[in-house]
Amino acid sequence: MFHPLAIYIGLRYTRAKRRNHFISFISATSMVGITLGIVALIVVLSVMNGFHKEIQARILSMASHATLADPYGGMADWREVLEQVREHPHVVGAAPFVEVQGMLVNGSQVSGALIRGILPLEEDQVAELRRDMVAGSVDDLIDGAFHIVLGQDLANFLGVGIGDKVTVVTPQVSATPVGIMPRLKRFTVSGIFAVGMADYDRNAAFIQLADAARLLALGDAVSGVRLKLTDMWLAPRLARDIAQELGGVYRVLDWTQVHRNFFSALAMEKRMMSIILFLIVAVAAFNIVSTLVMVVTDKQADIAVLRTLGASPGRIMGIFMVQGTTIGLIGTIIGMILGVILAINVEPVVAGIERLLGVHFLDPAIYYISALPSDVHLSDVLTVGAAAFLMSVLATIYPAWRAARTQPAEALRYE
Template sequence: MYRPLELFIGMRYTRAKRRNHFISFISTISMLGIMLGVIALIVVLSVMNGFHKEVRERILGMASHATISAVRGGLTDWREVDAMAGKNPHVIGRAPYVEGQGMLINGQKVSGVMLRGILPAEEGKVSDVVTAVKKGSIDDLKPGSYGIILGQELAYLLGVGVGEKVTLVTPQINVTPAGIMPRLKRFTVSGIFEVGMGEYDRGVALLHLQDAAKLMRLNDSITGVRLKLDDLFLAPKVSRELALKMGGYYRISDWTMQHRNFFAALQTEKRMMSIILSLIVAVAAFNIVSTLVMVVTDKQADIAILRTLGASPGTIMGIFMVQGAAIGFVGNLLGMIGGLLLATNVEAIVSWVEGVFNVDFLDPNIYYISELPSDPHMEDVLSIGVTAFLITLLATLYPAWKASRTQPAEALRYE
């Protein structure tokens, strides 16, 4: 006798031509439903991973992986801190910075702005803003020249270009015979940058470190030191190591803390999308239930004969579980292959569709990301495959249990 018997007979039932062609049709529909559900899950999660990666890279193009600042006031011994941080093997870039709030004025146009003082020669080690300068050059920021580099949207809002003047108002005050006055300083626009994130293009202005420190009356101190790591996902671990090494005298934060809510929202969105799209696989699994129920009804005589030959209820149940699992396995495998192929080529496919139908799915005038990014992760593909297969196995339980309850005498009475 063939061993295991359940596998042999179950696979025979799967391959056999049925008297009832409707059952074969439902089986095919079930397989296609599982395949399409798995494809949809893989493609959607891959596109979401691509969006998350794109947004993360744009945020970290301006923000740093980790930041060291003073617990209170400015950082006076920043050169020692800089040297100490550089000894960590994961730190590949360091740059001092000064940060504060201000307001830019050009005629009747006013806008709040985050001021960031930088050293042009060092900034490229921790951010991508050096390469993001579209007009002018970051090297034009000279100490004492009071030059300023604006984000593209901010420059557009203020109506200024390279070489023009803007007035900067800071929260610091001057005491004059006329009373208390805010500090005002005229700056020359030395450049315009564009990083593709409205938060930065609309709300950040770059100054030379010395000019910013003088403007904010920090004297020889700075706000902190920004760090770039060889692996951005090691930022929490490296931050803890540096905090322990520096004895808790400094505040050390990383990008996962600074943007915790934003990235948590993205992760929650991805989780909810996977749950919603899993319903497609669940619907296809209901088709497997209906298919096996009809097969059990169609095979009543075969079940009765197997029972009279000594097959146990567990054997009968295993036969139909094998048949349902085979349908789910084939649909799942085709879905994983199709999903990976579609996810890795989704940008080319979308570009082709846009060219054929002359439409823009992501209009560059509206969205910062004009292409559909895709970043398939094997752990996502494997988890989708395992989950889909488990759903199909669960769908086989009731029909298989119903088959195992068949009474041979009742089934053969009218044969």
């Protein structure tokens, strides 16, 4: 059967039992190093993808994809705006809201909070507050009842539960006979929710829309309208298009702007971890250099015989590039397979290690999540495999070039 000479000899050198066992050990070490580096990189990237996805889902369970607000104050025509935006083909849901930064007081306990007035049934279209309720019901937010729903951590800090009273203090002021006084109102705690993120569980509270409007003296106006879109990744463009269709008089804010710093930090962390872990693959790949340098030294006589029989320097170079590339290719394929298997099963593996060692790696009181999520992206796996294989190929060039420069007479002088 016909075989290209460089490939045939290169693969034969790879399979052959060498006289120098140290060379075989270095070759195996290089292959294992590439495999472990790829496994580590795929698993870490998958876990970070899962972490990002989990955090993003929790954020968007409370935050809308986009918000329309009147830049000059309250939005008085919000009912007309709701009717218009709901007719847009890319709008899944829309809900009005009133929002203010205020303080919640219970005895000596005082905490700042983002207080949002909502209509419970309308809010279901843009957020998942109802799903996150751990006590009480969001339906208890009734016009005139002055009920409030608190985040779990916020309720714990204030020391209140269902049926207890808290005082809501807003930045707005009222003129009284004794002077200017902040506007405040007693509310009854009717529900407690837990999202799993401190930004909401510790700092958010919900009241009924009309109660919030009365508290802020907005009359029949609201702060704005929250939107849920068909594709959250297109939120910046779709929100601008919707605002333009409404006459361009509303201020547009989408989720990528509200949480820009947080998601940018996560993306930067993923890039830096990728670079750090790629160094493991690079070290293993460049071990191929030392392996092939020793092989070239060991095969000086063989190279000389091949050159004497008419093999060109390019063909000699190809032989050793095939040998080094084979080591890199095998390590890359095994690493990709093992990496994907481990990434898919990382949660039960970590749970087993926790049970075995009696520890808990992700304390929910410290981290956003209590379990280790994983989301394997084919693009990440292919990118890691391609980069590792490319580094392996590049690592073969120098020793293969040295082999091609071997002079037959010099190599055979002492044979």
